[in-house]
Amino acid sequence: MESIQYDVVIVGSGISGAVIAKTLTLAGKRVLILEAGLEAGIALEGEAAYNAYQNYLETFYKAPAKAPNSPYPDLKDAPSIDVLDIVKLQPGKTSTKGYLVQKGPLPFASDCVRGPGGTTLHWLGTTLRMLPNDFKMKSVYGQSIDWPISYDDLKPYYQMAELEIGVSGDVHDQNYPGITPDFFGQQYVFPMKKIPQSYLDAVISKKTNKLKVNLHGKTYQLSCISTPQGRNSVPDTDYPYSKIVWNNREKKLKIEHADPYSNLPSLWDPYTGERCEGNASCVPICPVQAKYNALKTLKKADQKNLNILTKAVVSKVIIDDKTQQVTGIAYKRYTNPGEPEHTTGLATAHVYVLAASAIENAKILLASDAANSSDQVGRNLMGHLVMLTWGLSKEKVYPYRGPGSTTNIPTFRDGDFRSEHAAWISPIDNWGWSWPVFSPGSDVSTAIANGLFGKALRTHINEVVTRQVLLHFEVEQTPDPDNRVTIDPEYVDPLGNYKPVINYNVGDYMLKAFEAAKIVSDQIFAANDLEDHTVYNPVTDPDYVVYKGQGYTFRGAGHIVGTHRMGFTKQDSVVNKEQRCWDHSNLFLAGCGNMPTLGTSNPTLTMTALAFSAAENILKQLEH
Amino acid sequence: MKTPTDHITLFTEISVWLTGFNEAELLATGMLDTYYQALQANSSQDDFSYFFKAVEIILHQNRNDIASTEKAIASMLMPVSAYNGIAGSIITMWYTGNWGNTVISGQAYIQGLVWDAAQTHPPGAKQPGFGSWNMPPL
Numbered sequence: 158m159e160s161i162q163y164d165v166v167i168v169g170s171g172i173s174g175a176v177i178a179k180t181l182t183l184a185g186k187r188v189l190i191l192e193a194g195l196e197a198g199i200a201l202e203g204e205a206a207y208n209a210y211q212n213y214l215e216t217f218y219k220a221p222a223k224a225p226n227s228p229y230p231d232l233k234d235a236p237s238i239d240v241l242d243i244v245k246l247q248p249g250k251t252s253t254k255g256y257l258v259q260k261g262p263l264p265f266a267s268d269c270v271r272g273p274g275g276t277t278l279h280w281l282g283t284t285l286r287m288l289p290n291d292f293k294m295k296s297v298y299g300q301s302i303d304w305p306i307s308y309d310d311l312k313p314y315y316q317m318a319e320l321e322i323g324v325s326g327d328v329h330d331q332n333y334p335g336i337t338p339d340f341f342g343q344q345y346v347f348p349m350k351k352i353p354q355s356y357l358d359a360v361i362s363k364k365t366n367k368l369k370v371n372l373h374g375k376t377y378q379l380s381c382i383s384t385p386q387g388r389n390s391v392p393d394t395d396y397p398y399s400k401i402v403w404n405n406r407e408k409k410l411k412i413e414h415a416d417p418y419s420n421l422p423s424l425w426d427p428y429t430g431e432r433c434e435g436n437a438s439c440v441p442i443c444p445v446q447a448k449y450n451a452l453k454t455l456k457k458a459d460q461k462n463l464n465i466l467t468k469a470v471v472s473k474v475i476i477d478d479k480t481q482q483v484t485g486i487a488y489k490r491y492t493n494p495g496e497p498e499h500t501t502g503l504a505t506a507h508v509y510v511l512a513a514s515a516i517e518n519a520k521i522l523l524a525s526d527a528a529n530s531s532d533q534v535g536r537n538l539m540g541h542l543v544m545l546t547w548g549l550s551k552e553k554v555y556p557y558r559g560p561g562s563t564t565n566i567p568t569f570r571d572g573d574f575r576s577e578h579a580a581w582i583s584p585i586d587n588w589g590w591s592w593p594v595f596s597p598g599s600d601v602s603t604a605i606a607n608g609l610f611g612k613a614l615r616t617h618i619n620e621v622v623t624r625q626v627l628l629h630f631e632v633e634q635t636p637d638p639d640n641r642v643t644i645d646p647e648y649v650d651p652l653g654n655y656k657p658v659i660n661y662n663v664g665d666y667m668l669k670a671f672e673a674a675k676i677v678s679d680q681i682f683a684a685n686d687l688e689d690h691t692v693y694n695p696v697t698d699p700d701y702v703v704y705k706g707q708g709y710t711f712r713g714a715g716h717i718v719g720t721h722r723m724g725f726t727k728q729d730s731v732v733n734k735e736q737r738c739w740d741h742s743n744l745f746l747a748g749c750g751n752m753p754t755l756g757t758s759n760p761t762l763t764m765t766a767l768a769f770s771a772a773e774n775i776l777k778q779l780e781h
Numbered sequence: 782m783k784t785p786t787d788h789i790t791l792f793t794e795i796s797v798w799l800t801g802f803n804e805a806e807l808l809a810t811g812m813l814d815t816y817y818q819a820l821q822a823n824s825s826q827d828d829f830s831y832f833f834k835a836v837e838i839i840l841h842q843n844r845n846d847i848a849s850t851e852k853a854i855a856s857m858l859m860p861v862s863a864y865n866g867i868a869g870s871i872i873t874m875w876y877t878g879n880w881g882n883t884v885i886s887g888q889a890y891i892q893g894l895v896w897d898a899a900q901t902h903p904p905g906a907k908q909p910g911f912g913s914w915n916m917p918p919l
């Protein structure tokens with residue numbers, strides 16, 4: 158294998174790496190992926206893929222806390238960031254509990270998977286596009302910064318991303334604030350029809366859709382709409398596309414009509430996972446793989462042009478001092494993930510791509526002293542700040558059924574208020590109070606502690622659990638240079654690689670949005686006659702914040718964004734709009750780290766669109 | 782001295798009283814033996830045998846009288862101070878598949894009765910099929 162000349166080396170087999178690998182190999186380029194995770198997880202078909210996945214599932218069943226990373230191996234030599242490691246930080250104290258070294262003042266609360274396929278193994282699969290104004294926050298609202306590209310620039314790549322992920326949705330429902338009728342384009346449909354919305358959605362929407370709410374002296378009319386998502390439903394026969402191909406003559410990627418669209422079943426069996434079956438465990442694992450994960454994209458790569466080296470943990474990008482070109486990527490290869498013994502290797506190619514997720518990408522660059530003439534590497538770490546509110550409905554709503562969320566309230570995704578406070582989106586949750594209070598297990602233990610047993614217990618559980626309603630208010634976080642990833646020789650993992658050190662806080666622009674969102678939430682609760690059970694606990698909640706005397710708790714959404722931003726100039730950013738490092742012309746960065754701001758959509762669809770655009774730019778560079 | 786079979790019978794009977802699920806529902810989980818063994822493995826011999834003695838007396842003395850059986854269970858078995866909380870642990874096993882915070886087995890998680898009580902299914906198993914969540918449960 159060492160003797161193969163590669164065109165491109167990619168670090169990471171998550172969705173960003175997989176999309177680039179697939180696009181390049183299908184265009185005839187030879188690609189090597191360096192992947193930190195175990196060999197078993199990279200199996201793309203048949204029994205091997207089935208067995209690896211069943212192992213994850215069995216681990217999930219046995220996990221006491223069914224957290225996002227619970228099904229997947231946590232490797233000492235390539236540790237994953239894990240929400241279970243988040244602790245409340247005491248002022249001035251650092252937590253070294255997990256892979257992240259958390260300096261605070263608040264702990265960063267999102268995680269990701271280090272393993273083949275990456276974090277889409279446990280993502281939920283919500284696939285919303287960003288809104289036009291999200292790309293120009295500075296010019297429209299005087300906040301944050303503008304992107305060097307517009308919504309219209311990204312639009313063709315959004316279509317590619319929707320094909321790749323296999324989005325189910327109803328375009329007619331997608332009315333967002335601040336968009337024009339050509340947002341999707343005339344007659345555009347998603348690859349698959351919408352995932353049925355839940356019964357719970359219907360009950361809550363009855364009183365919430367068209368509800369007028371007051372906020373800071375203004376009236377807003379709420380709407381409840383279906384959410385586009387990357388899980389299989391019924392293919393839409395009107396959907397025209399089935400392929401994304403490199404057109405060498407025009408030097409462009411094209412989305413093409415070839416065969417009728419067919420959805421992406423499980424890796425191991427074409428007749429498993431053709432439809433979402435309602436396992437209601439999408440986070441952390443879809444047992445039938447009806448939900449998209451990046452291994453499905455890797456499977457479509459041209460395998461004869463692709464090599465994947467697993468157990469290879471990248472530590473550094475090697476740069477030639479004179480030319481400022483990358484000359485190789487240094488990695489450490491373990492045999493046993495629990496032992497520090499390893500060999501070292503250097504992977505070489507013409508072009509290099511870091512696609513190891515936002516925090517890891519930044520860390521590798523910092524460890525390499527690379528790409529940082531702007532001093533922006535590691536800075537502007539952001540995520541969605543999820544404020545939850547929960548209550549009991551008079552009417553039974555029957556949660557814990559279906560995908561995590563099938564309906565959202567988009568009303569506050571854009572508007573003039575963005576000059577004052579952050580925007581948010583409100584998904585309606587289908588899984589009861591499991592996130593904030595670990596229901597229904599906690600309902601059982603509380604009932605037992607109260608002496609309930611027998612028929613009375615069974616009835617009590619039925620009465621309580623079937624009425625649980627949970628709303629999310631996912632608040633956009635704006636970039637702040639002091640929210641950052643750094644490295645420190647004091648903190649290394651067993652292989653001697655740096656652990657990411659995180660400084661993190663939340664500014665007033667977001668705190669004001671918590672206040673505003675709570676005002677809106679209270680009106681939704683009142684209209685639906687929900688008995689409020691929301692508690693924000695100052696003592697135990699790690700991300701507890703206070704604004705104007707009121708406390709709020711937010712949680713991480715799993716969206717890790719902004720650590721190597723794209724920008725207009727070499728001085729203000731790490732990559733240009735082609736996602737090439739300003740400092741090294743043969744180094745591309747992929748993933749949510751490139752995003753200058755994040756808007757209110759879950760970031761992966763946008764990031765996937767960007768990955769297609771990066772693949773196109775890499776091909777242009779290679780064909781030059 | 783009681784033989785293990787007698788204890789399993791008592792375990793089944795008291796499980797019906799504790800969980801609110803009938804014998805057929807409990808047996809249908811296929812977990813009876815596993816839970817009985819987990820109970821034995823996780824309790825001291827004293828707690829275990831005193832608990833079953835108490836169960837036998839309660840069930841015998843209050844035969845066919847629901848109210849008095851429940852009253853006896855509430856006062857003699859449910860307090861945490863009784864037999865180191867065995868009664869609560871039995872309910873927890875049947876409802877969640879856990880002993881304390883430990884999941885007894887993958888099957889135990891899947892067979893958790895809390896999901897039945899809540900008219901749904903355990904996340905990640907016994908999937909009800911495409912679109913089922915669009916309607917109230919059957």
Ligand SMILES: Cc1cc2nc3c(=O)[nH]c(=O)nc-3n(C[C@H](O)[C@H](O)[C@H](O)COP(=O)(O)OP(=O)(O)OC[C@H]3O[C@@H](n4cnc5c(N)ncnc54)[C@H](O)[C@@H]3O)c2cc1C
Binds near residue numbers: 170192277513762
């Ligand atoms: C609970 C949860 C729910 C989510 N839900 C949604 C959602 O509904 N919608 C949405 O848009 N987004 C969602 N996300 C976010 C989404 O999962 C991520 O944005 C996306 O998976 C990131 O893709 P990536 O390819 O950039 O990185 P990853 O998927 O994290 O992949 C990184 C890859 O790099 C490898 N790697 C890492 N370090 C190294 C190294 N040093 N050397 C070699 N290889 C390395 C990893 O093993 C992995 O294969 C969710 C996230 C979480 C945690």
Ligand code: SF4
Binds near residue numbers: 439
């Ligand atoms: S609801 Fe179930 S079948 Fe559907 S995507 Fe989620 S886990 Fe998979």
